[in-house]
Structures are given as C-alpha cells and as structure tokens.
Amino acid sequence: MRTNHPGVPGDRLLAWTFIGLPVLGLLLFFGYPLIVIGLRSFLGQGDVLSLAHYRRLWTDPGLPRVMLHTLWVSGTTMLLTTVAALAIAMALHRSRMKGKWLVRGVLILPLLAPSLVQGLGLIFLFGRNGLVHRLTGLPTDIYGFASLVAADVLYALPQAVLIISVALVRTDRRYYDAAESMGASAWRQFIDITLPQAKLGLLSAAFVVFTITITDFGNAMVVGGSYRVLASEIYNQVSGQMDFGMGATIGMVLLLPAILSLYIEHVASRQHNGSEHALPSEAPPGRGRDAALSMTCIGLLLPVAVVLATVFYASFVKLWPYDFSLTLAHYHTNLPDGYTPILTSLKISIAVAIFGTLLLFMLAIGMRRLSPALARIVAFLAMMPAAVPGMIIGIGYVLAFNHGPLSHWLYGSLAIVALCNFYHYHTQGFLTISTGLRTVPAALEDATTCLGGGPLQSTRDAVLPFVAPALVSTFFLLFMQSMVTLSAVTFLVTPELNLASVSVMQLNENGFISQAAAYSACIVAVVAVALGLMRLSTARIGIYLQQRGKLHVA
Numbered sequence: 001m002r003t004n005h006p007g008v009p010g011d012r013l014l015a016w017t018f019i020g021l022p023v024l025g026l027l028l029f030f031g032y033p034l035i036v037i038g039l040r041s042f043l044g045q046g047d048v049l050s051l052a053h054y055r056r057l058w059t060d061p062g063l064p065r066v067m068l069h070t071l072w073v074s075g076t077t078m079l080l081t082t083v084a085a086l087a088i089a090m091a092l093h094r095s096r097m098k099g100k101w102l103v104r105g106v107l108i109l110p111l112l113a114p115s116l117v118q119g120l121g122l123i124f125l126f127g128r129n130g131l132v133h134r135l136t137g138l139p140t141d142i143y144g145f146a147s148l149v150a151a152d153v154l155y156a157l158p159q160a161v162l163i164i165s166v167a168l169v170r171t172d173r174r175y176y177d178a179a180e181s182m183g184a185s186a187w188r189q190f191i192d193i194t195l196p197q198a199k200l201g202l203l204s205a206a207f208v209v210f211t212i213t214i215t216d217f218g219n220a221m222v223v224g225g226s227y228r229v230l231a232s233e234i235y236n237q238v239s240g241q242m243d244f245g246m247g248a249t250i251g252m253v254l255l256l257p258a259i260l261s262l263y264i265e266h267v268a269s270r271q272h273n274g275s276e277h278a279l280p281s282e283a284p285p286g287r288g289r290d291a292a293l294s295m296t297c298i299g300l301l302l303p304v305a306v307v308l309a310t311v312f313y314a315s316f317v318k319l320w321p322y323d324f325s326l327t328l329a330h331y332h333t334n335l336p337d338g339y340t341p342i343l344t345s346l347k348i349s350i351a352v353a354i355f356g357t358l359l360l361f362m363l364a365i366g367m368r369r370l371s372p373a374l375a376r377i378v379a380f381l382a383m384m385p386a387a388v389p390g391m392i393i394g395i396g397y398v399l400a401f402n403h404g405p406l407s408h409w410l411y412g413s414l415a416i417v418a419l420c421n422f423y424h425y426h427t428q429g430f431l432t433i434s435t436g437l438r439t440v441p442a443a444l445e446d447a448t449t450c451l452g453g454g455p456l457q458s459t460r461d462a463v464l465p466f467v468a469p470a471l472v473s474t475f476f477l478l479f480m481q482s483m484v485t486l487s488a489v490t491f492l493v494t495p496e497l498n499l500a501s502v503s504v505m506q507l508n509e510n511g512f513i514s515q516a517a518a519y520s521a522c523i524v525a526v527v528a529v530a531l532g533l534m535r536l537s538t539a540r541i542g543i544y545l546q547q548r549g550k551l552h553v554a
Contacts, residue, residue: 018366033396040248053249085160091293114501116218121307143225151219167201215389315517330518345500349482386427390488421482436470476534
C-alpha cells in the first residue's frame with residue numbers, strides 16, 4: 001500500500017475528508033450495534049448486569065443439546081466440504097480435464113440464490129411427498145441432520161473451492177519440476193508438495209465453511225425440522241418469544257468461531273508458502289488422473305445443478321408433484337405482496353451498490369495518504385465486519401435502532417436495511433478496492449502531482465483508470481450479495497417493508513412452496529443478469545485500459 005505523509009494542507013484535508021465519513025459510518029452503524037448487543041447479553045431482569053443468560057446456556061434442558069447439534073452439523077459439513085472442495089480445486093488447477101468452464105459455471109449457481117434455496121430443492125426432490133417418493137414409492141423424510149448437512153455442503157462448496165484454488169495457484173511450479181527430476185510419483189507430489197503448500201488455504205477454507213454453517217439459518221429453517229441448531233434458535237428466541245436478551249447471548253456465542261475464522265484467514269494470507277514470483281503450475285499429461293477427477297467433479301457438482309434446476313422447474317409446474325403440466329400461474333402477482341418485495345430488494349441493492357462503492361473508494365483512497373500506523377488502525381476497523389455473522393448484525397440493528405434518537409429516521413425504512421447489508425459485506429468490498437489500488441503506479445501519481453495536479457485531479461487522472469475494474473466488481477458484488485442475503489435482514493422486515501429473500505422463507509413456511517420457487521427463480525435471474533453485466537463491464541474496461549496503454553507506449 002502506498003502511503004504519503006500528508007505534508008500538503010490540501011492532501012491532509014482530502015485524507016481526513018475521505019476517511020472521516022466512512023470511519024464514522026463504521027463506528028455508528030457497525031460498532032455501536034455490536035456494543036449494544038454485547039451489553040444486552042449481560043442484562044437480566046430490570047436491566048441490571050447479570051450472567052443469567054449465559055448460565056441459562058448450560059442450565060436450560062434444550063440449549064446444550066442445540067449446541068451439540070450445531071457443532072455436529074458444522075463439523076460434519078466442514079469436513080465433507082473441505083475434502084470435496086480440494087478435489088474440485090485439484091481438477092481445475094492440477095489436471096488437463098476438459099470442460100473446466102462448465103465446472104466453474106455450476107460452482108457459481110449457489111452464489112446466485114439465498115442460502116435456503118438448496119433446502120427448498122431438497123424438499124422438492126426428497127420431501128415426504130417429493131419427486132423421489134412419488135416415482136419410487138420409497139419412504140423419504142428430508143427433515144433432520146442428514147438433509148441439513150447436505151444443504152449446507154451445497155451452499156458452502158463454491159466458497160471453499162475458491163479459497164483452496166488460491167492456495168493451489170500460489171504453489172511454485174519449480175517444486176514439481178524438482179520432484180519429477182527426482183522420480184517422485186504423482187501421489188508423492190500430492191502428499192509432499194501440494195498438501196503442505198496448501199495447508200493454510202485448507203485450514204482457512206475449513207473455518208470459513210464452519211462459520212458459514214454455524215451462523216446460517218436459512219437451510220435450518222427449511223429442512224432442519226425438529227433438529228434445532230443455534231442459528232434457528234436465535235430466530236425462535238427473537239421472532240417467536242421476543243427474548244432479545246437470550247438471542248443476543250446466543251449471538252455472542254456464535255461470534256467466537258467467526259472471529260477465529262477471520263484470524264485463520266489472516267494468518268493464511270500473510271504466511272502462505274507461495275511467492276509473488278511463483279511460476280504457475282502446469283499439469284503433466286495423465287489420462288487416468290483426468291478421468292478420475294472428471295468423475296469426481298460430476299459426482300460432486302451434479303447434485304448442485306440438479307437441486308437448483310429442480311427449484312427452477314418446480315416454479316413452472318402446476319401442482320408439484322401431482323400435475324407436471326407447465327404454467328406461469330406461480331409467477332402471477334396474486335400473492336399478498338405481489339412482486340413488491342423483489343422491487344424493494346432491487347431498490348435497496350442498487351442503493352447499497354452505489355453508496356457503498358463510493359464510501360469504500362473514499363476510505364481506500366484516504367488511507368493511502370495516512371501514516372502507516374494510522375492506516376493499519378483504519379484497515380483493522382474496515383476488516384472487523386468480516387468477523388461478525390449477518391444474523392448478529394441484524395439483531396444489533398434491532399436493538400440499537402428500533403428505539404432511540406435514530407429510530408425516527410431508520411425504523412422500518414429502506415435505509416436501515418441498506419446500511420445493514422452494506423456493513424455486512426463491507427470487508428469484501430474494501431479488500432477488492434484495496435487490491436485494485438495496488439495496481440496504480442506510484443510514479444504516475446507523483447508525475448501528476450509534479451505537473452501541478454491537486455489530490456482530486458491526481459485521483460481522477462492517475463488512480464481511477466487503474467482501479468475502475470475493482471470499482472465495477474465491488475459495485476456488482478454489493479448488489480448481488482444484497483439481493484440474496486437472508487440472515488442479516490430477517491429481523492428488519494416489517495409488514496410494510498418485505499424483501500425477496502425473506503419472502504421465499506415466508507412462502508415456504510406458509511405452504512406456498514411453488515410460489516417460493518418462483519420467487520427464488522426471480523432472484524436468481526436478477527443476480528445472474530448482474531453477474532453477466534459485471535463480467536461484460538470489467539472486460540470492456542480491461543480492453544480500454546489495454547488500448548490506452550498501447551497509445552501511451554506509442
């Protein structure tokens with residue numbers, strides 16, 4: 001990161017102006033709700049300080065069992081997902097398997113929909129009256145431990161593959177060249193080179209999967225049934241029993257593995273064994289290896305495609321699974337809210353994308369003009385939201401902004417949902433823009449300043465052209481995540497303000513399962529279009545920058 005000690009008054013003013021607003025937003029709309037939820041967990045009857053809620057975690061007959069259920073589900077999902085993700089990442093980066101584009105395409109699918117869609121697809125297929133039962137007559141009961149693990153694996157698999165893939169790409173090809181020259185077999189290379197080089201990536205992926213599973217309640221609400229876990233217990237405590245104190249306490253418990261996951265990721269990113277000058281690995285010919293990895297990918301990713309395709313197909317079926325004639329009836333606006341929740345989600349997501357990208361760009365630019373010590377402090381603040389699950393942020397918003405001086409402007413408004421979504425995904429956007437800023441040549445900024453350009457002109461002429469792809473990626477990242485998020489916003493909806501992802505859950509709970517599938521299909525379509533636009537925009541910007549570079553060279 002390039003940092004200048006701001007000796008020019010205009011430069012200092014720009015730095016503090018750009019940093020002041022984003023940091024103030026972090027403190028007010030992230031730090032303050034987190035403090036409120038922490039304090040609420042220590043308040044007993046009469047709002048006096050007490051450990052009653054924490055003692056209840058162990059004395060309540062049901063809660064210890066719920067915690068064991070949660071650890072069992074999350075641990076099993078973590079193990080299965082990490083092994084499966086390693087196999088897929090090996091197929092993508094350590095083989096000459098054909099059809100890698102198709103593998104990457106299928107991996108994207110779970111990211112286009114709310115987390116509960118995987119559970120919804122499993123109900124259509126394996127529910128008590130699902131397709132498998134209707135076709136085979138076999139008794140099927142999708143609700144419980146096995147189905148919850150299956151749904152969570154399908155949802156978390158793409159993110160684990162992405163993390164492990166980064167670790168594999170960083171491994172220097174020269175390790176494998178040396179091993180081959182010494183006669184090491186492919187298996188020995190995997191054991192002695194691949195696994196040790198990727199161990200921190202594997203550990204990071206495992207903890208990310210564990211955190212995703214332990215804090216997501218979408219699939220738990222859909223296919224968990226009577227198998228209670230902590231995430232669904234928070235929902236029941238807050239929404240069902242209005243026990244915000246106990247909900248806050250369970251939320252603080254869930255915060256611990258999330259913080260550990262962030263720390264592991266931080267260590268993995270700083271202590272990886274790869275080198276910035278590492279040569280990319282090229283897989284040697286191996287038909288047997290490629291065939292085995294191809295079959296593995298088919299076995300692992302076919303369920304992903306089938307589950308989501310089933311949801312999409314069921315949205316057009318007249319009466320699943322009795323009448324398979326196609327109809328558009330489930331897309332009609334004769335539901336209580338019609339398409340209003342989808343339009344509301346669109347408005348909020350666009351606002352999050354626009355203002356979130358602007359605030360993150362201001363923060364990243366301002367940090368470049370801070371001293372290294374201050375820049376590290378601000379970077380720590382910007383990274384903190386990654387350690388807090390969305391459900392905890394949502395509860396914090398309810399406790400902090402449903403009452404008090406800001407409640408008049410925020411309660412039941414689009415703004416409170418937009419703020420919650422933005423700070424939920426604040427860290428991902430910050431990292432994307434910060435990475436883009438590293439591509440800006442320091443000499444170009446210095447040259448612009450020497451020619452008389454001020455800080456704003458330097459930012460416009462020297463920084464923006466290089467960081468434009470990162471800004472576009474951040475814009476669409478915030479938009480897409482805001483469209484599909486569920487846990488962070490569940491507690492913020494009101495009868496007058498509902499969202500698309502929450503509507504899917506509500507429709508399923510009320511027995512309108514085909515309409516829930518139609519809503520899910522609409523969300524997937526919107527996010528898929530956004531993804532396509534993002535790739536088109538970044539490609540166009542890349543071509544423009546390449547042509548501009550050639551002109552400068554000429």
